[in-house]
Amino acid sequence: xxxxxxxxxxxxxxxxxxxxxxxxxxxxxxxxxxxxxxxxxxxxxxxxxxxxxxxxxxxxxxxxxxxxxxxxxxxxxxxxxxxxxxxxxxxxxxxxxxxxxxxxxxx
Numbered sequence: 153x154x155x156x157x158x159x160x161x162x163x164x165x166x167x168x169x170x171x172x173x174x175x176x177x178x179x180x181x182x183x184x185x186x187x188x189x190x191x192x193x194x195x196x197x198x199x200x201x202x203x204x205x206x207x208x209x210x211x212x213x214x215x216x217x218x219x220x221x222x223x224x225x226x227x228x229x230x231x232x233x234x235x236x237x238x239x240x241x242x243x244x245x246x247x248x249x250x251x252x253x254x255x256x257x258x259x
Contacts, residue, residue: 160201167202170246176202177242184235190226197224199242212241 166172180195200206200220210220213234223230223238230238243249 163198163202164204167199173199173203174246174248177239177246177248181239189229193224193226193228196238196242197221200224203245205242205245209238209241209245213237 167176176195176199180192180199183189183192183195200209206217206220210217213220220238222228223234
């Protein structure tokens with residue numbers, strides 16, 4: 153399903169806030185750990201769309217952008233290796249270097 157213009161603009165505006173971006177990543181991780189792959193993919197997709205980072209992250213993963221888009225699509229099924237690499241790249245983009253930093257913004 154394509155993003156509506158209003159939703160896309162809202163996510164992009166919210167993603168200007170570093171705490172919101174970290175929150176999206178944390179929500180995605182929690183969703184995966186709870187077994188909700190579709191929601192986890194949705195959160196990662198919102199993060200990548202909102203930060204306009206699909207191309208940059210795909211290059212860091214050494215894959216084509218369409219492959220990354222498929223990986224975080226509602227029916228995407230990333231390998232654990234690719235998923236953890238994706239989270240590591242996103243954490244690095246946000247300047248998160250430890251789990252305490254990642255989780256600390258919630259406390």
